[in-house]
Amino acid sequence: MNPANPAPAIEVRNLLYSYTTDKVLRFPDLHVNKGGQCLLLGESGSGKTTLLHLIGGLLKPGQGMIRIGDTDITKLSEHKLDHFRGQHIGFVFQKNHLITALTVKKNLLMAPFLAGVSHDEARVQTVLQELGLAEKANADVRQLSHGQAQRVAIARAVLNKPDVILADEPTSALDDKNCDRVIELLLSVAKQNQSTLLIATHDQRLKSKIAQQIIL
Amino acid sequence: MNLFILVWNYLKARPLNTVLNIVLLSLGIAVITILLLFNNQLQQKISENARGIDLVVGAKGSPLQLILCNIFHIDFPTGNIKLSEAEKVARNRLVKKAIPMALGDSYNGYRIIGTTQAYPAIYGAEIAQGEWWQKNMEVTIGANVADVLQLKLGDGFTSQHGLTQDGHAHDEQKFVVKGILKRSNSVLDNLILTNVESIWLVHEVHHETDGQHEEEKHEAHGEADHDHAHDADFKPSSLIPSVAAGDSIKEITSLLVQYRSPMGAIQMPRWVNGQSSLQAASPAFETARLFSILGVGVDILKGFAYVLIFISALSIFIALYNSLKERKYDLAIMRSMGAARSTLVVTILMEGSVLTLMGSAIGLLFGHGVLQVMSVFVEETQKAGISGIVFYPEEWIILVGSLLLGLLCAIIPAVQAYRTDISKVLAGNG
Numbered sequence: 265m266n267p268a269n270p271a272p273a274i275e276v277r278n279l280l281y282s283y284t285t286d287k288v289l290r291f292p293d294l295h296v297n298k299g300g301q302c303l304l305l306g307e308s309g310s311g312k313t314t315l316l317h318l319i320g321g322l323l324k325p326g327q328g329m330i331r332i333g334d335t336d337i338t339k340l341s342e343h344k345l346d347h348f349r350g351q352h353i354g355f356v357f358q359k360n361h362l363i364t365a366l367t368v369k370k371n372l373l374m375a376p377f378l379a380g381v382s383h384d385e386a387r388v389q390t391v392l393q394e395l396g397l398a399e400k401a402n403a404d405v406r407q408l409s410h411g412q413a414q415r416v417a418i419a420r421a422v423l424n425k426p427d428v429i430l431a432d433e434p435t436s437a438l439d440d441k442n443c444d445r446v447i448e449l450l451l452s453v454a455k456q457n458q459s460t461l462l463i464a465t466h467d468q469r470l471k472s473k474i475a476q477q478i479i480l
Numbered sequence: 481m482n483l484f485i486l487v488w489n490y491l492k493a494r495p496l497n498t499v500l501n502i503v504l505l506s507l508g509i510a511v512i513t514i515l516l517l518f519n520n521q522l523q524q525k526i527s528e529n530a531r532g533i534d535l536v537v538g539a540k541g542s543p544l545q546l547i548l549c550n551i552f553h554i555d556f557p558t559g560n561i562k563l564s565e566a567e568k569v570a571r572n573r574l575v576k577k578a579i580p581m582a583l584g585d586s587y588n589g590y591r592i593i594g595t596t597q598a599y600p601a602i603y604g605a606e607i608a609q610g611e612w613w614q615k616n617m618e619v620t621i622g623a624n625v626a627d628v629l630q631l632k633l634g635d636g637f638t639s640q641h642g643l644t645q646d647g648h649a650h651d652e653q654k655f656v657v658k659g660i661l662k663r664s665n666s667v668l669d670n671l672i673l674t675n676v677e678s679i680w681l682v683h684e685v686h687h688e689t690d691g692q693h694e695e696e697k698h699e700a701h702g703e704a705d706h707d708h709a710h711d712a713d714f715k716p717s718s719l720i721p722s723v724a725a726g727d728s729i730k731e732i733t734s735l736l737v738q739y740r741s742p743m744g745a746i747q748m749p750r751w752v753n754g755q756s757s758l759q760a761a762s763p764a765f766e767t768a769r770l771f772s773i774l775g776v777g778v779d780i781l782k783g784f785a786y787v788l789i790f791i792s793a794l795s796i797f798i799a800l801y802n803s804l805k806e807r808k809y810d811l812a813i814m815r816s817m818g819a820a821r822s823t824l825v826v827t828i829l830m831e832g833s834v835l836t837l838m839g840s841a842i843g844l845l846f847g848h849g850v851l852q853v854m855s856v857f858v859e860e861t862q863k864a865g866i867s868g869i870v871f872y873p874e875e876w877i878i879l880v881g882s883l884l885l886g887l888l889c890a891i892i893p894a895v896q897a898y899r900t901d902i903s904k905v906l907a908g909n910g
């Protein structure tokens with residue numbers, strides 16, 4: 265590997281997916297460097313979410329190759345894929361989908377537990393600190409504001425130091441000020457954890473924040 | 481973090497629902513437990529108390545009453561039989577052992593039994609303090625009698641006529657405690673034992689001083705006449721040696737019979753019942769009949785308990801099924817964090833079985849507790865020797881059964897969890 269052409273963290277080639285037999289979604293090839301950031305743009309219904317789910321192994325492609333680091337995830341069995349996802353990929357969704365029965369800290373601890381890695385108390389504290397959630401560790405997630413809940417979701421996604429963070433419309437429902445704050449936060453935690461960041465959005469406000477952009 | 485903490489938090493997040501389900505199930509299980517403990521102990525006590533007694537011969541009346549009165553000492557006597565007739569039964573070649581019983585007096589609710597030492601020997605009774613009764617008006621008392629009435633060796637008391645506490649007092653004759661029995665967990669624990677002559681003695685005095693109580697001829701009484709013990713041609717009775725054989729006046733309440741051979745069971749009852757004034761009752765047969773009568777009540781209670789358990793199972797199923805709708809996001813997010821489908825299935829199954837296991841554990845504890853409280857505060861339960869701190873292997877079946885019930889309730893929700901289309905749910909159109 266030479267520095268001018270570093271190893272890709274995400275590589276997608278010749279990818280096809282069809283929800284129904286009569287319609288096939290074709291995706292452009294994609295190449296994101298390790299530690300890099302990429303924006304996935306496109307009209308509503310263009311397939312952004314679908315591509316993100318394919319890369320995250322939540323969907324099985326009809327055809328094509330998806331590499332995360334050195335692994336072609338299309339070749340993994342379902343069980344191996346679950347395990348791989350837990351260890352290497354962190355998700356952030358538009359709706360933050362926290363588990364309401366659990367406290368903030370227990371929500372975070374689900375990530376290492378489900379990924380099958382041992383949890384590290386110091387790491388949990390660091391991440392909570394980074395995202396300004398230190399006092400909220402034992403709070404009921406139903407009592408958080410929308411912005412706080414979004415930060416908990418981001419904390420959960422980065423806790424295992426994933427190679428790749430996949431974010432689906434993380435800012436669409438936010439006003440300009442909060443949109444700015446969340447995107448800065450995502451960029452900074454991704455950098456701190458040396459994670460590659462891929463954001464799917466139709467939010468034009470993000471265009472100025474990330475250079476690499478792919479339009480579906 | 482582990483699955484149990486997760487499941488526990490889910491249960492805590494719906495406290496009313498969880499408590500309702502646990503209460504419903506534990507009530508059902510408690511009823512089953514109480515029935516199990518009560519029934520088992522009662523059957524055990526009954527068979528222990530009836531062991532070694534093949535036949536009870538007494539006056540005509542209800543055979544069940546004859547058994548209840550003379551073996552378990554809970555019902556009233558059916559009447560008296562002539563000693564001479566009892567001797568005839570005892571002489572039958574099929575009879576190995578015949579023990580006379582004379583009932584009719586009590587002390588503070590505890591029955592005084594006139595008998596021979598062959599009676600406590602049936603139960604393998606042993607003396608804890610003092611010795612066996614020898615002379616008239618000496619008694620050897622059961623462990624409960626000594627405990628509850630605070631009787632010590634050498635204490636004297638007067639009996640009450642009849643088997644209840646409000647009987648007319650026999651003030652003239654005092655019984656003396658000669659010995660206290662070791663606890664045998666049999667009816668002996670609640671009895672005061674003496675010889676048959678003593679019973680006759682207190683009733684003879686009663687007869688002379690209190691003639692108007694003629695109607696109480698249910699109880700054993702007759703005219704004692706000790707003088708003939710010195711007659712030249714005196715032949716002692718085989719049952720009560722101080723009385724002449726063939727005495728035509730003396731009466732006893734019943735005769736406990738042990739057979740010499742199994743042939744006895746076939747021939748004796750018919751032969752005894754053929755005698756005009758006698759009746760034979762088989763403890764084995766009568767207790768089986770008693771249990772089939774009790775069985776109806778037990779079955780009704782059991783049915784009630786099963787209805788409770790069924791309702792709680794249904795309620796657990798509905799709770800899990802409904803919670804799954806809200807929880808499909810949780811399940812999808814768990815998959816996105818690396819959980820396998822099987823992990824989701826285990827989570828749901830665990831939730832069902834934790835609920836039912838808790839319900840049944842609480843139900844078992846509750847059942848034991850209720851019975852223990854009853855055994856302390858309810859005299860009948862105490863006398864019957866029924867305790868709440870007895871455990872039966874069937875309780876494992878209850879625990880395992882409720883675990884299976886929990887799994888059963890959770891199986892459809894678990895299959896749903898298994899089938900969750902995570903991508904669809906997370907895309908927001910699931």
Ligand SMILES: Nc1ncnc2c1ncn2[C@@H]1O[C@H](COP(=O)(O)OP(=O)(O)OP(=O)(O)O)[C@@H](O)[C@H]1O
Nearest residue numbers: 283284307308309310311312313314315466904907
């Ligand atoms: N479960 C599904 N079954 C059938 N078709 C689907 C399903 N999910 C998505 N589609 C279709 O696939 C296409 C891509 O959908 P996708 O959700 O990836 O778009 P998107 O770019 O994320 O849109 P948006 O910006 O609205 O989120 C759309 O035409 C959509 O109608």
Ligand SMILES: [Mg+2]
Nearest residue numbers: 312313314432
């Ligand atoms: Mg989308």
